[in-house]
Amino acid sequence: MRAIQVSEYVKGPLDLKTTEVPTPTPSPDKYLIEIHSAGTNFFDILQIQGKYQHQPPLPWIGGAEFAGTIAALPTSSASSSLKYKVGDRVFGATQGAYATHVLAPEHTLLPVPSGWSFEDAAGLFVTAPTSYGGLVHRAGVKEGDWVLVHAAAGGVGLSAVQIAKAKGATVIATAGTARKREIAKEFGADYVVDYTDKAWPEIVKKLCKENRSGNGAAGVDIVYDPVGMIEPSLKCVAWNARLLVIGFAAGSIEKVALNRVLLKNVSIVGLHWGQYAKFETGTVGDVWKGIFDLVAQGKFRGTAFKDESFFGLESVPKALQALGGRETWGKVVVNVTDEKAKSKL
Structure with a gap:
């Protein structure tokens, strides 16, 4: 061969x-x-x-x-x-x-x-369960949530966009080029933001303020981060937000100011999907069942x-x-x- x-x-x-x-x-x-x-x-x-x-x-x-x-x-x-x-x-x-x-x-x-x-x-095999496991099992995404997906035009990003939408969430997708932001919208993102613009957290907050009501108007409920952007994302999250640490594609591991974690009552949770086969074998089956159900419903491509x-x-x-x-x-x-x-x- x-x-x-x-x-x-x-x-x-x-x-x-x-x-x-x-x-x-x-x-x-x-x-x-x-x-x-x-x-x-x-x-x-x-x-x-x-x-x-x-x-x-x-x-x-x-x-x-x-x-x-x-x-x-x-x-x-x-x-x-x-x-x-x-x-x-x-x-x-x-x-x-x-x-x-x-x-x-x-x-x-x-x-x-x-x-x-x-x-x-x-x-x-890698992208879909990483996103489903993170959003559904770790962050508990539900109808009405606002989800911020970083690097949304990547493999795990496009999976996350689709899964969040399938669960009834509103998705703000970030990407660094116009073409990638267009791709994110084609896969279901409601809003797109250029994360190379240093003011992107303020742009996200403005989108929430203009389109949400109640306490949620302050920011997003869930952050899906495969890049290493938790620290700036804390600037645009709502009360009780859940921030998912998926990876560090940007190349460096962040140090987060924990006072922001406290003041907004947020949770920062990690996802190491590769270890679920060792520590939570039952969850692996649940995740794949959920993914195949979305595929059968035409909600995941x-x-x-x-x-x-x-x-x-x-x-x-x-x-x-x-x-x-x-x-x-x-x-x-x-x-x-x-x-x-x-x-x-």
């Missing part, structure tokens, strides 16, 4: 190369999956540079998120006891997604939603950024470079086995 194997750490995505490696053989507890599409993540860029918190022993194959078809079943189980059969369309996450094939255990796989493309499904140049494994370096340079919106996905690439498999 072909794969992007890391035998030594590189300076950046464009240093990655595609190579031939042995196709994995079916294992006792893992499915062999033919990958059709692979999702990209910021942590992939850190990992290939040796800067991520989880570094596999060299050499290893890059990538984590994927969607594809079951090519072979685990060898130690009777087919009747397995959830999937050969040919089933699945998506999931495991080390080694930048390849034509990967081995994955059953608990890391989910069925591709009916009517969804592999491209959209490849970007679902894929967020894949489908650039026609991201075809074949050879395009992974370019896709990661675009992701790191913030040149894209949504979830950047590479079509691994597009017809243009199949002749090379």
Whole structure:
């Protein structure tokens, strides 16, 4: 099979190369999956540079998120006891997604939603549960809430916009370019704000004052922050607001003035979705049920950024470079086995 194997750490995505490696053989507890599409993540860029918190022993194959078809079943189980059969369309996450094939255990796989493309499904495993888990299970979003979503045109941002709207909230979305703000509105945001404008907290407060009534007019009820903007967001929140710490895409970890937390009676809560499989397995099932319900109701759609140049494994370096340079919106996905690439498999 072909794969992007890391035998030594590189300076950046464009240093990655595609190579031939042995196709994995079916294992006792893992499915062999033919990958059709692979999702990209910021942590992939850190990992290939040796800067991520989880570094596999060299050499290893890059990538984590994927969607594809079951090519072979685990060898130690009777087919009747397995959830999937050969040919089933699945998506999931495991080390080694930048390849034509990967081995994955059953608990890391989910069925591709009916009517969804592999491209959209490849970007679902991390973004959707991060946003649903944060907004629904940690912040308790409900009808009538006002939700401020930062970096709203990113993968988790567009998921958050859709989930908040599906739960009856009003959404203010921030993004740094006109095109990204337009994308946020296309996915349901009620208002958009340019967060490169230093006065953005005042703009948010003004939107609330002009369009809300009662105590809520002072600001938003929920802040969804994958960037690292909790401190300035405290300037535009209402009484009893809930601020969700999702990540630090801006590159630095904030120090927050706790007097503001006290004075506005707010809660700051974190979400480490990756650890739910270890500490709250029951919640994982609840979150995915909630997501699939929204999909079935037509209230949640894929967020894949489908650039026609991201075809074949050879395009992974370019896709990661675009992701790191913030040149894209949504979830950047590479079509691994597009017809243009199949002749090379």
